[in-house]
Amino acid sequence: MAAMNAIQTTELMNTLGRQAKVASTLLAQASAATKAQALRALAALLRTQQSALQAANAKDLQRARAAGLSEPLVDRLKLTPQIIETCSQGCEQLAAMPDIIGEISGLQQMPSGIRVGQMRVPIGVFGMIYESRPNVTIEAAALAIKSGNAAILRGGSEAIDSNTALAALVRQALADAGLPENAVQLVASTDRAAVGQLVAMPQYVDLIIPRGGKGLIERVSREAKVPVIKHLDGNCHTYVDDPCDLALAVRVTDNAKTQKYSPCNATESLLVAHGVAAEFLPLIGAIFAAKGVQMRCCPQARALLSSLGAADLRDASEQDWSEEYLAPIISIKVVAGLDEAIEHINRYSSHHTEAILTSHHVHAQRFLREVDSASVMVNTSTRFADGFEYGLGAEIGISTDKFHARGPVGVLGLTSLKFVVLGAGEVRG
Numbered sequence: 001m002a003a004m005n006a007i008q009t010t011e012l013m014n015t016l017g018r019q020a021k022v023a024s025t026l027l028a029q030a031s032a033a034t035k036a037q038a039l040r041a042l043a044a045l046l047r048t049q050q051s052a053l054q055a056a057n058a059k060d061l062q063r064a065r066a067a068g069l070s071e072p073l074v075d076r077l078k079l080t081p082q083i084i085e086t087c088s089q090g091c092e093q094l095a096a097m098p099d100i101i102g103e104i105s106g107l108q109q110m111p112s113g114i115r116v117g118q119m120r121v122p123i124g125v126f127g128m129i130y131e132s133r134p135n136v137t138i139e140a141a142a143l144a145i146k147s148g149n150a151a152i153l154r155g156g157s158e159a160i161d162s163n164t165a166l167a168a169l170v171r172q173a174l175a176d177a178g179l180p181e182n183a184v185q186l187v188a189s190t191d192r193a194a195v196g197q198l199v200a201m202p203q204y205v206d207l208i209i210p211r212g213g214k215g216l217i218e219r220v221s222r223e224a225k226v227p228v229i230k231h232l233d234g235n236c237h238t239y240v241d242d243p244c245d246l247a248l249a250v251r252v253t254d255n256a257k258t259q260k261y262s263p264c265n266a267t268e269s270l271l272v273a274h275g276v277a278a279e280f281l282p283l284i285g286a287i288f289a290a291k292g293v294q295m296r297c298c299p300q301a302r303a304l305l306s307s308l309g310a311a312d313l314r315d316a317s318e319q320d321w322s323e324e325y326l327a328p329i330i331s332i333k334v335v336a337g338l339d340e341a342i343e344h345i346n347r348y349s350s351h352h353t354e355a356i357l358t359s360h361h362v363h364a365q366r367f368l369r370e371v372d373s374a375s376v377m378v379n380t381s382t383r384f385a386d387g388f389e390y391g392l393g394a395e396i397g398i399s400t401d402k403f404h405a406r407g408p409v410g411v412l413g414l415t416s417l418k419f420v421v422l423g424a425g426e427v428r429g
Contacts, residue, residue, distance in 0.1 A: 004189050004191050004193075006193060009189060009191055009193045009194055009197060010197060012187075012189060012194070013187070013194060013197035013198060013201065014197075014201070014204075016152050016185050016187065017125070017152070017201050017203070017204030017205060018204065019182040019185065020125045020150040020151070020152050020182060020183075020185060020204060020205075021124075021125060021150070021204050022180070022182070023150040023180040023181075023182040023183040024122070024124050024125050024148075024149060024150035024183070026179070026180050026183070027122070027144075027145070027148050027149065027150055027179060027180065027183045028101070028121070028122050028124075028148045028149075030148065030179055032099035032101075034177055034178060034179060035095075035099065035145050035146060035148070035177075035179075036095040036096075036099075037095075037176075037177040038145050038173050038174055038176070038177035038179055039091045039092070039094050039095035039142055039145055039146065039173075040091070040092060040095050041172075041173040041176045041177055042091050042138070042141070042142065042145075042169060042170060042173035043087075043088040043089070043091035043092045043095075044088075045169040045172060045173055046084050046087055046088045046091070046138065046169060047084070047085070047088055049165075049169060050081060050084050052165060053079055053084060053162070053165050053166065053169075054079060054081075054084075056161040056162050056164070056165035057077070057078065057079040057134065057161070057162045057165075059161040060077050060134070060158060060159050060160070060161050060162050061074060061077055061078065063158070064077055064158055067158075069158070072261055072262040072326055072327055073132065073262070075260075075262050076131075076132035076133050076262050077132055077133070077134065077158060077159055077162070079134055079135065079162055083135050084135075086135070086388065087135050087138040087139070087142075087394075089388075090138070090139065090142060090388055090394040091138070091142045091394070093388075093391075093394075094142050094143070094145075094146045094394060094411070095146075097146070097411070099146075100120045100411065100412065100415065101120055101121065101122060101147065101148045101415065102119060102120065102121075103119065103120045104117045104118065104119050104120075104420060105117060105118055105120070106118055107422075112426055112428070113423065113424065113426040114421050114422065114423045114426050115421070115422040115423070116419060116420075116421050116422075117419070117420050117422075118417040118418065118419055118420065119417065119418055119419075119420045120415050120416075120417060121148075121415060121416055121417070121418055122147055122148035122149045122414070122415060122416075123147075123149055123206045123207050123414055123415060123416050124149060124150070124206040124207075125149065125150045125151070125152065125204055125205050125206050125207075126144070126149055126150075126151055126152075126205070126206065126207040126208070126209060126396075126414065127151070127152045127153075127154070127198045127199065127201075127205045127207070127208045127209070127226075128140045128151060128152070128153045128154065128208075128209050128211065128396065129154045129195055129198065129199070129208065129209070129210045129211070129212070129216065129220060130153075130154075130155055130156065130210070130211040130212055131155075131156040131158070131159075131211070131212030131213060131216060132156055132158060132159060132212070133159070133211075134155065134159045134162035134163050134166060136155070136211060137153060137155060137162075137163045137166040137167060137170070137186070138166055138170070138394070139387070139394040139395055139396065140153055140184075140209075140396055141153070141166075141167075141170040141184045142394045143394050143395075143396050143410065143411060143414055144183065144184055144414070145174070145179070145183065145184070146411050147411045147414040147415055149414055150182070150183045150184070150185075151183070151184045151185070152185050152187065152198060152205065153167065153184065153185065153186045153187065154186075154187040154194060154195060154198055155186070155187075156212070157190035160190055163186055164186065164188070167184070167185075167186035170184045171184070195219070195220070196223055199220055199223050199224040199225065199226065199228075200223060200224070200225045201225075201226075202225050202226050205226050206226060206227075207226060207227050207228075207229065207414075208220060208224050208226055208227070208228045208229075209228070209229045209230070209396055209397050209409070210228065210230055210397075211396075211397040214232050214233060217230050217231070217232050218232065227404075229396075229397060229399045229401065229404070229405055229409060229413065230397075230399065230400070230401065231264070231350065231351075231352060231374075231397070231398050231399060231400035231401075232350060232400070233264075233322075233324045233350035233352070234263070234264025234265060234266070234268070234324050234326075234350060234352045234353070234398075235268050235269060235322060235323065235324045235348065235349050235350040235352065236256075236264075236265055236266065236267050236268055236269070236349070236350075236352050236353045236354060236355075236382045236385070237267065237268075237269045237270070237271060237344075237345050237349055237354045237355070237382075238252070238253050238256050238257075238267045238269075238270055238271070238354075238355045238357065238382060239271040239272075239273075239335075239338075239341040239345070239354070239355065239356045239357065239367070240253065240270070240271070240272045240273060240276060240280055240357050241273050241276075241337075241338060241341075241356055241357060241358035241359075241360060241363050242273035242274070242275030242276045242337060243275075243276070243358070243359045243360055244273075244276060244280075244357050244358050244359050245357075245359055246276070246279060246280055246283065248357060248379060249276075249280060249284075249357040250280070250283050250284050250287070252355070252357055252379065252380060252381050253267070253270060253284050253357070254284065254287050254288075255381040255383060256355065256381040256382045256383055257270070257288070257293065257330055258287075258288075258291050258293065258328070259381070259383050260383070261325075261326060261327055261328055262326050263383070263386075264324070264326075264352060264398060265352065265353050265375075265382050265383050265384075265385040265386060265398075266326070266382065266383060267330070267355070267381075267382045268323060268324055268325050268329075268330060268331065269320075269321060269323075269330065269331045269332075269333070269348070269349075270284075270330055270331070270332045270333070271332075271333050271334075271335050271341045271344060271345070272301070272332070272333070272334050272335070273334075273335060273336075273337050273338070273341070274300075274334055274335065274336055274337065275337070277300070277301070277304055277334045278304055281301060281304045281305055281332070281334075282304065282305065282307065282308070285304075285305040285308050285311060286308060288311070288330065289308050289310065289311035289312070291328065292312070292328055293312070293328045293329065293330055294312040294314065294328060294329045294330070295311065295312065295313050295314070295329075295330055295332055296314045296315070296316040296317075296320045296329065296330070296331045296332065297313060297314070297315065297316055297331075297332045297333075298316055298332065298333040298334055299315070300334040301332040301333060301334050302315065304334070305332075316331050316332070316333070321333070321344070321348040322348050322350075324350065338363050338366060338367065341356075341367075342366070342367065342370050342371055345371055345373070346370075346371065346372050349373060350400060351372060351373045351374060351400045352373060352374055352375070352385070352398060352400055353373060353374065353375040353376075353377065353382045353385035354367075354371050354373045354375075354376055354377070354382070355376075355377040355378070355379075355380060355381065355382050356377070356378055356379075357379055358378070358379065364378045364379075373400075374398065374399060374400050374406045374407035375407050375408070385398065385407070385408065386408060387408035387409070387410050390407075390408050390410070392408055392410030392411065394410065395408045395409060395410060396409045396410070396413065396414065397409050399413070
C-alpha cells in the first residue's frame with residue numbers, strides 16, 4: 001500500500017476497529033463446530049497454496065537480503081514447507097481441542113439460595129503487532145478463531161507480501177465457514193503511525209500483544225491505552241547441576257543453544273556447577289567450537305576451556321549476563337552450586353525460560369519452585385518453550401508478565417471470566 005498521510009491512517013485504523021468490533025460479536029456467538037470448520041479449512045488452504053505462499057515469501061526474502069539484513073533475521077522471515085506444515089497442524093490441533101468458550105466453573109450455592117460461578121468468555125478484539133515471522137499471522141488468526149475473538153494484525157514491513165498472502169487465506173477460510181471475514185484483519189499499511197493508532201483505540205481494541213524486538217515492545221508498552229501482554233527479552237538459562245547425567249547435559253545444552261539461534265527460547269547463558277565443570281565444559285566447548293559459537297566466559301570457565309585452542313573464547317562482561325544474543329554467542333559461568341545458580345538467574349534473567357539439568361530430585365524441585373520465570377524446566381531443552389510444543393495448538397506470544405497470562409499464550413490467555421449468578425426468585429433482605 002502506498003504511503004498514507006495522518007488523516008488517511010486514522011481513517012483506516014478506525015475502519016478496521018469498527019469492523020473488528022462488529023465481527024467480534026458475531027464470532028463470540030459462533031458454535032464450536034463452525035469455528036473448527038474454519039480452522040480445518042485454513043489448514044487445508046495452507047497446504048494447497050504452499051507454492052503461492054512461498055512465491056510471496058520469496059519477494060520478502062529478496063528485499064531483506066538486498067537491504068542487508070543479517071542471516072538470523074532473514075531466517076525469521078522464511079516460510080519453509082516445514083513451517084507451513086507446522087502452521088497447518090497447529091490449526092488442526094486447535095480445531096480438535098475442546099471449546100472452552102461458555103464453560104461455567106466453580107458454581108456454588110450461597111446461603112441466600114443463589115448459585116454463583118464464572119463463565120469463560122472471549123476478550124473481544126485484540127491487536128497483534130509483530131515483526132519478521134510471517135507464520136505469526138496464522139498463529140494469531142487461528143487462536144482468534146478458536147477463542148472467539150476478532151483480531152487486527154499489523155506485521156512488519158519486511159514480511160508484507162507473505163502476510164498479505166496468508167491473511168487472504170484466513171479470510172477465505174472464515175467465509176467458507178460462514179463466519180465474518182473481518183474477524184481477522186491485516187493492516188495493509190506499513191506506516192509506523194498505524195501502530196500508534198492501533199494501541200490507542202480502547203473504544204475498539206481490548207488487548208494489545210506485541211511480538212518482536214525490544215524497541216517495538218517498549219514503544220507499545222509506553223504508548224498503549226489498553227492492556228498489553230508482552231515480554232521484552234529472551235535471556236534464557238541452562239544450569240548444569242552437580243550431580244547430573246553428563247551425556248544428557250551435553251546433548252540438551254547443545255540443542256538449547258544451537259538447534260536455532262534466532263528464537264527467544266534459545267539458551268543465551270550457561271551456568272555450570274563447580275563439581276562437574278572440569279568434565280562438562282570441555283565436552284560442550286568442543287561442540288560449540290565446531291559450530292562456531294563464541295563463548296564469553298567467567299575466568300574459571302575460560303581456564304577450563306583454554307585447551308580448545310582455536311575456539312572463540314572471550315572474557316564475559318557484566319552486560320553479558322543479561323544479554324539476549326539471538327546469535328551463535330553464549331555466556332558461560334561456573335557457579336558454586338544450586339543456590340548461586342538460582343540467585344544468578346533471578347538477578348539476570350528476563351524471566352522467560354530456564355532449565356536445570358540434574359539427577360538430584362530435591363535440586364530439581366527447588367529449581368522449579370524458586371526460579372522466577374514464566375517457564376521452568378527439568379532435564380530438557382529451553383527450545384520447548386513454545387505454544388505448539390506445549391499442546392496449545394498455536395501461540396500468540398510469550399508473556400513474562402505475572403497477571404492474566406504467563407508463558408506461552410494460547411486460547412486460555414485470550415479469554416476472560418465473568419461472574420454468572422443463577423437464581424430462582426431470591427431477593428436480598
